[in-house]
Amino acid sequence: MRDFIVGLLEVIGIVVIITAVAYIGTSIEKASDNEKYNNGECYYCEHGHYELINVQRQHGNIYYFYKCNNCNIIIELNSNIEMQAL
Numbered sequence: 001m002r003d004f005i006v007g008l009l010e011v012i013g014i015v016v017i018i019t020a021v022a023y024i025g026t027s028i029e030k031a032s033d034n035e036k037y038n039n040g041e042c043y044y045c046e047h048g049h050y051e052l053i054n055v056q057r058q059h060g061n062i063y064y065f066y067k068c069n070n071c072n073i074i075i076e077l078n079s080n081i082e083m084q085a086l
């Protein structure tokens, strides 16, 4: 019985760790996307605004490409910032 409880606690511990790592990974990704997106204002020329120009699926991930309407620089994000804002 004791072995069963120890085994159960180990499984719970592993699940908690995996969930925590996945959560932290998602949070870091969103934070870096927010930083890149800079509320839609171009970080490079500081005059333009980013517009969604392309969405690509690669290896199960979705990438969102935004282009500045002033200097035409393109940034790549891992999440759709505009959708999150709605």
Ligand SMILES: [Zn+2]
Binding pocket: 042, 043, 044, 045, 046, 047, 048, 049, 068, 069, 070, 071, 072, 073
């Ligand atoms: Zn720009």
